[in-house]
């Protein structure tokens with residue numbers, strides 16, 4: 264499953280406590296789904312979670328009848344088509360959210376965003392319908408694809424104005440308006456804000472690992488001649504931590520091992536003594552925990568830790 268689908272799956276599980284927030288999420292979902300039109304339209308989605316949640320909200324909030332069909336394709340991956348059935352259903356959706364079937368330009372009706380949690384819920388809905396995020400191992404990039412100019416500018420304002428601002432930008436691509444964020448901190452903030460806590464943590468860990476590896480590569484380029492022992496040992500530990508992160512996830516570790524793994528990623532050039540001082544345990548204690556981390560990584564790598572490590576050090 265792509266990182267984007269994982270994020271959406273996590274977002275679909277977030278529950279709204281208040282009625283106003285439920286409505287705000289449904290509004291974000293439908294307004295950005297491309298089904299928000301007076302005419303019959305079939306819209307394709309990649310994620311089954313997305314079509315299901317749009318259908319649920321359309322029926323719960325507006326009593327709309329929704330049709331879903333699956334399209335199986337080996338080359339392009341499965342997709343799911345969704346359409347709102349009948350003029351009455353479409354009219355009812357417009358009415359529930361205070362829109363007029365004859366309006367010329369689709370805009371965000373702010374009356375549907377009542378409290379601070381409503382804003383979170385609204386953005387969550389918009390992201391599930393029209394958003395995507397690139398695997399952070401490749402690139403930091405989150406975007407919303409919006410077909411209408413006014414609607415895109417309204418969404419840009421919701422994202423950027425007030426606290427917290429997400430510093431998104433607007434561009435055009437293939438006749439659509441793209442609202443995007445490239446700053447990894449802002450992407451993390453938005454994921455957390457919308458309720459994708461695990462995905463946000465995953466992104467943070469990938470980032471820490473990448474930074475640690477860059478640090479190591481930079482130093483080993485400059486200091487190959489006298490690369491000290493601490494450093495090459497640390498590089499192996501970072502690579503071992505990365506193997507755990509990429510397989511079972513750092514979240515599966517005990518608290519003390521997680522603490523050490525995070526500390527090591529943040530400080531790749533810290534000696535054992537340095538680590539032991541920060542953790543407030545003995546050097547042999549640190550050594551013992553490192554051994555346990557490496558053992559776990561060895562299991563995660565199916566006994567081929569050296570191969571994995573060599574691969575990630577050469578990337």
Ligand SMILES: [Zn+2]
Pocket residue numbers: 281282283284285287377378379380381382
């Ligand atoms: Zn609310």
